[in-house]
Amino acid sequence: MIDIYTQKKKSxxxxxxxxLYFNLNTSNEQMSQKEINLIQRIDExxxxxxxxxxxxxxxxxxxxLSSGCKTLLNIVKHPDKVVCVEECGPNVLKIIFTMDxxxxxxxxxxxxxxxxEAQIRFNNSDIVIxxxxxxxxxxxxxERREEDDL
Amino acid sequence: MPGGVESxxxxxxxxxxxxxxEAAPFSYELEFEDRITLVGGDSGTxxxxxxxxxxxxxxxxxxxxxxxxxxxxxxxxxxxxxxxDNFIVIDNADILIDDDVRRFINFEFSxxxxxxxxxxxxxxxxxxxxxxxxxxNNRITLEEEV
Numbered sequence: 001m002i003d004i005y006t007q008k009k010k011s012x013x014x015x016x017x018x019x020l021y022f023n024l025n026t027s028n029e030q031m032s033q034k035e036i037n038l039i040q041r042i043d044e045x046x047x048x049x050x051x052x053x054x055x056x057x058x059x060x061x062x063x064x065l066s067s068g069c070k071t072l073l074n075i076v077k078h079p080d081k082v083v084c085v086e087e088c089g090p091n092v093l094k095i096i097f098t099m100d101x102x103x104x105x106x107x108x109x110x111x112x113x114x115x116x117e118a119q120i121r122f123n124n125s126d127i128v129i130x131x132x133x134x135x136x137x138x139x140x141x142x143e144r145r146e147e148d149d150l
Numbered sequence: 151m152p153g154g155v156e157s158x159x160x161x162x163x164x165x166x167x168x169x170x171x172e173a174a175p176f177s178y179e180l181e182f183e184d185r186i187t188l189v190g191g192d193s194g195t196x197x198x199x200x201x202x203x204x205x206x207x208x209x210x211x212x213x214x215x216x217x218x219x220x221x222x223x224x225x226x227x228x229x230x231x232x233x234x235d236n237f238i239v240i241d242n243a244d245i246l247i248d249d250d251v252r253r254f255i256n257f258e259f260s261x262x263x264x265x266x267x268x269x270x271x272x273x274x275x276x277x278x279x280x281x282x283x284x285x286x287n288n289r290i291t292l293e294e295e296v
Contacts, residue, residue: 016245017221017245019221019242020221042193042194043193043194044194045194056285057176057196057199065194066193066194066195066197066198067193067198067242068192068193068194069193069194071193084245086244086245086268086269087193087242087244087245087268088193089190089191089192089193089194089195089268090191090192091192091193091194092192092193107269108269108271110268
């Protein structure tokens, strides 16, 4: 199940500033081979054991990863947190929607491929399946926002 | 090319219609077609790398109108509202800008804006506003987002 929250909340259980959270926390954790592969896939970056990276832009450290890549790693490493995905590009969102047991915050729909079998729960309430359910939920949400003049 | 392009009403609309520079081994040629440019596309395409290079470029006389903002900026709202006749670049814009800033961007015509932003709600953008960074043989350009 992917939990999506659509109202922003300030809480210690939420990660709204992904770069900052990653730089101060996630970057200091051990990266598994699966996570190293994600870094390669998103940023085309090679991560060394001492947390340096090599990309087409040159050499750097793990803190030089893209915001989207940092967001993805925040989700993978901290599945208990609600993570803001508003800075993620389509390449990251596509991966996020193949994951399970994660919690994300997005305030608007995004054009992204969602697997037909993906189970999505909005705001701890409505459960929908796949991209059809996702798009239908957002249509209703926008009608609601229009009625409420939001 | 500072100064430059003006609208029919005589409002100064574009600070730079093109920003080009060498940042070895890369060559940047960024052309702008609207006073608001949103740079989107996939993650990992070099937006923050560009932002960091602009931190040096803005110290040159030619590009001294560039003002940079990201999640590390102190008093972001206060600072951006003081900008006039600037080329404003905002990284992490999806988490930084609220309705107030969107209004400022829409109505402060003396500035030009390049926003690393995906959510264009509430911004007066045109179909020429949406761009992605294209990397080709160490030459980096802004191309229309498909």
